[in-house]
Amino acid sequence: MALEAGLFEPFPSSQIIAANNGRDSMSAFYFLIHDSDGDFVNDEPYQYPDLLTALEAAKFALTEMAADGIPLENGGSVAIDVQNEDHASVATLELRFSLQFSQPAET
Template sequence: MSLFYFKTVDNDGMVPDDLPFEFPDLFAAVEEAKHVLAEMALDGLPQWPGGSLGIEVQNGDRTPIVRLRLELKVDYVRPS
């Protein structure tokens, strides 16, 4: 088992997690980060186009190793 930290960025700003999570490997940590990101989206999508929600997965030394981001993109389509 390895320790990982999640640093989140949501509509309220950046929040580093002070408590580590234990997972068997990086792939399990990324899967959990996906679930956390989905839960963050349930609380509210980014508030402006181009805004994003994100999670940075850090190893036990707090070195960033994976970043996940959910971005709000708005494209206006011109009627034909």
């Protein structure tokens, strides 16, 4: 599930404006995406008022990625590494696919 540059919008702009709540300062965050196709990072940072808003955006992006195609191999995962303006990791969000079969009932 590779994401192409310029096609990834991690959070609706209207929600970013609402989250900013009139504040002027925004911080730069990068999203490094890990999936079965490899790693993808957008060269341009996303601007959010704070880390919590960036984490909400990453969570929203993971739901969009899962809707696009959950990795079907057992233990497969998609993850977003949220990085600050210095490209230092500040948090990682991950969705992991797990398949467990139930024991058949004995009769």
